[in-house]
Amino acid sequence: MASSVIPKTVNPDIQKERDGASFSSEEFAAWWSGGQDALKFHRELRDYMQKDVDADEYLQIQNLSHEEISDFAVRTSLEAAKKLRRLQEERNPGGEDYWPNLYDHKITWGVTPAGNPFGVMYVMLIQALEAQCTPEQYEEFGKRMKNFEICGTYAQTELGHGTFLRGLETRADFDPKTDEFVLNTPKISSYKFWPGGLGHSSNYCLVMAQLYINNQCKGPHMFFVQVRDEETHEPLPGVHIGDIGKKMGFIGINNGFLGLKDVRIPRTRMLMRHAQVKPDGSYVSSPANVLTYFAMVRSRCVITYNNSSMLAVAATIATRYSAVRRQSPIEPKAPEPQILDHVTQQMKLFPEIATSLAHRVASDYLWKLYEMTIEDIEYGKYERLPELHSLSCALKVTCSSDTTAGIERLRLACGGHGYLISSNLSNLYVLATAACTYEGENTVLLLQIGRFLMKSWNSALSGAPLAPTVSYLAEVQQNPEFGAWTGTWDNMVRAMKYAAANKTRLAFNSLSNRISKGESEGNAANQTGIEFTHAAELHGRAFVFSSFTTEVTGPNAKDRSPALNRVLENLLELYLVKETLNQLSNLLRFINLTDKDLTSLQERLETVLTKLRPDAVAIVDGFDFSDLQLNSTLGSYDGNAYERIFDAALKNPMNQKPVPKSFHEILKPFMKSNI
């Protein structure tokens, strides 16, 4: 596989784009990465991690069988782990700044293209152990997990239950005679199903189960359960464990199933930092129930960050490809232009670039809130939790759904070649869309946010104080007139909040009407569900509007050059205008926009696309993804898309012999026969 048809030169069409940009991609990259030092650190680390990787192999993995892909994923993930351990030894022995703290998606991305079967272990399990173990428990088994002496996952979802935790069927019965819990999954629907790495890469498991004491249910709690022998990896007695089969994405992470039959664990294997069961069977409940689900809150923060990055990756691939592909003359006799010159193509690309930025900025805000909340919890303060919960849900929904739709638009913008596995766009899509479902299915979350909005609206009606992120509801109640549409950015932010508040009002009225007509609260809420989700969606969008506008026009602007600020302003303008147009039916219902206003919005859209055109390639360069992170024949930095597509095709296993076996065995006899 050594030979290659890929030239060593950069495609002149893409070079021309870089030469003509109005700002520095390097300055953009530093801003995007959180500063010059962070960028430098990230690049160094990335180079170190990506050294010696066989990029050709990475482009071909989806040609392998499910089993081979699974082995590939274990191998590459452990290679990444080894590299980080080695780096730790070299740079700060005994510390944790490289290994294991950097062993998550952000760093290993690009070197684990089939996914990391130990991802859930580091993103969720270890976090949960740190948060929920007593110090003794952490010393006993938490540390072993963090050091990777054992391996495991976080097992919550069941075949019959996902989002509705109270419905989980796995049970842990306390047996005071032996001071043990007895775990059971009584039916097929109770089997744990889906946890990443559960199939073949876990010997321990954090099992979410209904705690029973004297046959009385105390609700879901976490139990640390050994599932395989540490030496032989054979499943332990009473444990039925395996791989759930191939999924759309995460093809290498052996998501698994787990059945438990009378599996006994010591009482001290229930995580007891908050809730506790004493040897006599007495139960001490947790000071804050939500703590049990805190691992999910963090995951939602991770999702928001990761999904905005995936959209940026897809935008990089599609934008670079659009700079080198030439198709369909604009003037009848003219040569074919770069497809980046077609306005309809710009309309597919640039809004996604803007959206990825908007979500990244919102995600930064969310992370800050998360860090503050963690600090509060250390001091026993739980007040921020509801707001963090609600905002993490709202952004998880908006970001996962926008990213998914955006990646798909970008893939379609690459025409047929976007459909090739080697474009990597389909893989990005399946990763992004999974986030619409896991860690709280989006509609379920929207309904939760909807209920939160109903409560908040009701509180505001009675003059009670509201959390900062919903204070706009009270403002609209006090001042129900929007006033003039001026079309400034601030006016547009206010318009989105105004629409969100009015959608909340309409849903609240529908709900109240139904209840006043004698419907039960549950039925009334169900019947009003569609309106709940609409209000909740706008609530999330209003937050993204507001945080993106603040970042671009607020005090941070003075740390950036005027050239970079102009580009960010163009992206903000595009984001606000296109989202306003997307949400037009909601806005038109409550705000008086004249035909002239609407024409002006369409003109602003077209104008800002034209302004962004010369900077598009430089902007995606500023996202600073390496070719290996992109893992795409279409999006490489050198712009040699056709050659790379062709090269990957030549190297696929089907082309290593001229005639497939099946020709002589099946096809030829068929063509020669008469029946």
Next chain:
Amino acid sequence: MASSVIPKTVNPDIQKERDGASFSSEEFAAWWSGGQDALKFHRELRDYMQKDVDADEYLQIQNLSHEEISDFAVRTSLEAAKKLRRLQEERNPGGEDYWPNLYDHKITWGVTPAGNPFGVMYVMLIQALEAQCTPEQYEEFGKRMKNFEICGTYAQTELGHGTFLRGLETRADFDPKTDEFVLNTPKISSYKFWPGGLGHSSNYCLVMAQLYINNQCKGPHMFFVQVRDEETHEPLPGVHIGDIGKKMGFIGINNGFLGLKDVRIPRTRMLMRHAQVKPDGSYVSSPANVLTYFAMVRSRCVITYNNSSMLAVAATIATRYSAVRRQSPIEPKAPEPQILDHVTQQMKLFPEIATSLAHRVASDYLWKLYEMTIEDIEYGKYERLPELHSLSCALKVTCSSDTTAGIERLRLACGGHGYLISSNLSNLYVLATAACTYEGENTVLLLQIGRFLMKSWNSALSGAPLAPTVSYLAEVQQNPEFGAWTGTWDNMVRAMKYAAANKTRLAFNSLSNRISKGESEGNAANQTGIEFTHAAELHGRAFVFSSFTTEVTGPNAKDRSPALNRVLENLLELYLVKETLNQLSNLLRFINLTDKDLTSLQERLETVLTKLRPDAVAIVDGFDFSDLQLNSTLGSYDGNAYERIFDAALKNPMNQKPVPKSFHEILKPFMKSNI
């Protein structure tokens, strides 16, 4: 793999649905299939084709390697062909009513789950040979292809060129000395790329190439080229051929690449029914240029039909699953309901059922127009071609994009389990979305339709007559006031046409403004591209609105029972209301809808969802897909979803041994080591 955890009984939750339906699924099925006889014939044939198939194997194919899947596809496709040949022998020897006429997607679907590598051969190539060969040519090689003595594909798209045919780079130079054409693909970008079955399942190819006579280009023409030896299947001299690598979907059909270097074919291998090259090099052009592209027109008709069916398949899977999954109580203390009872779930399912019907009905109309046009062409009449072309483009776009989005919503409606390959929803998605790109990329088609609308608007301004499908433009010009919104179905159809006409007007004005300001026509059209696509999209939707309304409320209703008509009316109501709400921003711009009107639309939406709730399972039963056609663990007729998911998981190759090789080789050493 013989043992199974699947019960032989029907899930009581789904049985209850069937017992409670207000109409007969059988009557629905007969209507949907085009009559009782057609239904009976289709079922008989399906049973015959599906006999002896290993359904377990079908659920596991995506676990195989790319090469194994490719072999599987060749094998199953030829088994299907053999069965049809046998049937032909039995029932009507020497005829063509079974073999080869039924060898296309509609019939083999369900028995070729990895795709049919000979699909393009039957859907496009043979059609093209029949339409474009002289009688002598058809006798010489067309018949051999139809009899499957040789195999081939239709090679048009190149690595560097898709939709813009005039840009194709493959050339066929006429050499009068030898009475031959010399074919060449001069650059990497000129390689044929993408044709289905080209990689390893073709020994002949219909190559679209620029015809050159004396170095003068005569535009794209079709050439019948041998690419592999009939006996050995080895590529012929000058032919570089192979598989392009894995794609998102069509995983078994070995899409291929083809490079040609000085490949010579006799002059008589250019298809010459229309355009001709004489031995002296004189050229006779085709009477209608569009004939060259006629194979693509038929493909668009096929796509519209197939995609509406795919949406119906996905709706069947998701609706049945929603009847058997129980989750999240509606009343706090109540048991968990079937998720079909959640209104937000109904909102994910029922609109897609309605959309699949709407597109199917529109597709039937399109097929009728196609048949009429074919008949006309036989008599040398080409007048219908532009309208057929435009309508086939519009419906291909609407149907492929709505189907794609709809399948994805349905998949997401199945939560995590929808993400399993064994749900088959992801496979449906990738098949559906491909149709957004092939046979004319959707945006390119929308721009073409947009230009057609501009011309039509201009013609109407000067009082010229318009084709029937755009006559509404003239009506709106003559009567620019919409009048009162009444919300009747006819009023809603008229509203959609009115919005389409006004979007056309706005785009026309923008275009004219730009030209009057001195922009060239090409630049002006490019700048107005976004508005073109909006107008074109609404144009397509208005047609679907109109044809669906006519089918349900028109004369055909009298052939159906009142019970069935009530169900179809509910589906029409849902379709019109939800699409009106989807297009609200376009409608609100031109039509005065009061707040009361909007509230009423929302209420109608909720009301009709409630009306459809008890009939949902019976409706999808009426689509009459067999379990093998669904190929889904979630959607089987018996409703035993969990058991089937679990059974498929147990049977996946990863679970055939308890400990994977990689544990001892990689994972254990890693955990035992300190670095």
